[in-house]
Amino acid sequence: MTTTPPDLWHHYGRARSDSDRAVPPVFSWVWAQDAGPGAEVLGDVTGLVVADLGAGVARHAAHLVARHAPARVDAVDSSAAQHARARDLYGHLAPRLRAVHADAVDHLDAHPGSYDVLCSVFGSLDFTDPRRLLPAAARALRPGGLLVASTLGHYLGGAPAETDVRHAEVPVRTPDGTAATMRRWVLQEAVWTELLDGAGFTRIGVDRLPPAALGPRSADTLLLRARR
Numbered sequence: 238m239t240t241t242p243p244d245l246w247h248h249y250g251r252a253r254s255d256s257d258r259a260v261p262p263v264f265s266w267v268w269a270q271d272a273g274p275g276a277e278v279l280g281d282v283t284g285l286v287v288a289d290l291g292a293g294v295a296r297h298a299a300h301l302v303a304r305h306a307p308a309r310v311d312a313v314d315s316s317a318a319q320h321a322r323a324r325d326l327y328g329h330l331a332p333r334l335r336a337v338h339a340d341a342v343d344h345l346d347a348h349p350g351s352y353d354v355l356c357s358v359f360g361s362l363d364f365t366d367p368r369r370l371l372p373a374a375a376r377a378l379r380p381g382g383l384l385v386a387s388t389l390g391h392y393l394g395g396a397p398a399e400t401d402v403r404h405a406e407v408p409v410r411t412p413d414g415t416a417a418t419m420r421r422w423v424l425q426e427a428v429w430t431e432l433l434d435g436a437g438f439t440r441i442g443v444d445r446l447p448p449a450a451l452g453p454r455s456a457d458t459l460l461l462r463a464r465r
Contacts, residue, residue, distance in 0.1 A: 243411035245419045246293070246316035254294055254322045260303045260330075261296050266358060266387040267458045272449035276300065278385055278460070282307045285353035288377070289313065290341045290370075290386075291360020295323035295334065302327075302334040311352075313337045313344050313361070318412075341365055345373035352377050357386040362461075363421050367429075368402060371436035378465035384438065389423045390445055390457030398425045402432065429461055438463035 264276035279287075283306040289298040292312035301310050312327075312334060314320050320338035327334055337344060341361035355374050357363075362370065374384055391398050392405070399422075406418040424432075426443045433441045441463045448455040 243413075243415075243417065244316050244318050245409045245411065245417060246314075247318040247412040248410055249316075249319070250294060250322070251318075254326060258326055260299045260327070262300075262304075264297055264300045266385075266460055267446050267448065268359065268387075268389065268456045269448055269450070273446050273458070274460070276305060278462070279354055279356065279383065282354060284308050286351065287311070287354040287356065288344075288352050289360070290345075290355060290357040290362065290374075291315075291364060292323065292336075293319050293360065295327050295336055297356070297358050298323075298334055299327040299330055302330045307333065307354075309333050309335060311335045311337050311344075313339055313341055315340045342369050342373045345370075345377035349376045350379050353379055353382050355382070355384045355386075357388075359387060359389070362386040363388050363423075364419060365422075366402075366404070366420075367422055367424070367432050371432055371438070375437040375465055380465060382465040384433075384461070384463045384465070386461045387446075387458050388429075388461065389421075390459045392423050393454050393456055398423045398428075400425055400428065402428060426459060429459065433461065433463045438465060440464040 267273040287307050288311040292314050295312035298310040298312035323336040404420040404422050407421045444460045446458040
């Protein structure tokens with residue numbers, strides 16, 4: 238007998254989803270969502286098929302659909318609560334925006350050669366073992382396809398990123414309020430580069446984007462780009 242694991246993203250972003258239902262006017266990759274490069278990093282997505290991995294309530298996906306011209310954006314998230322909020326907030330953008338309730342690796346494995354662009358904004362790349370996710374992403378991209386992802390450049394609070402493929406345990410709450418943990422990968426630039434290369438990506442680039450303002454939870458962002 239198997240049981241469904243608790244939805245560790247059940248509570249995340251609930252208050253904002255209740256008060257802010259607009260399609261975001263901008264697309265930001267940085268941790269604070271207040272500066273830095275935007276959707277132009279993806280290039281011209283006109284007519285392309287895109288997936289946002291770990292899309293949460295699909296705010297970035299909604300921006301792409303509403304303000305650019307992709308053929309479709311799949312907003313993939315394993316959280317039932319986030320998936321439901323995405324459908325509630327942006328269901329009016331269907332069918333060009335498709336909210337997909339699935340584990341990112343499972344979804345990518347089920348759709349080989351299906352995507353022109355994959356993106357992740359502090360999403361699946363942070364919370365899935367990259368030794369599983371990156372090969373699956375490479376298989377799901379069409380030849381020449383693009384992967385762009387943002388992730389933490391160091392731990393919140395300032396501790397340096399890992400020099401090997403090691404995860405941290407992040408405190409969270411289950412839907413009933415019980416304390417729990419989830420895994421997060423915070424890795425140095427060289428580690429990401431090696432992982433991307435090993436997964437079959439080429440033209441790999443990593444940019445470090447400092448925060449626009451310093452604070453107790455500010456952080457550098459690593460912006461990863463690679464081609465299939």
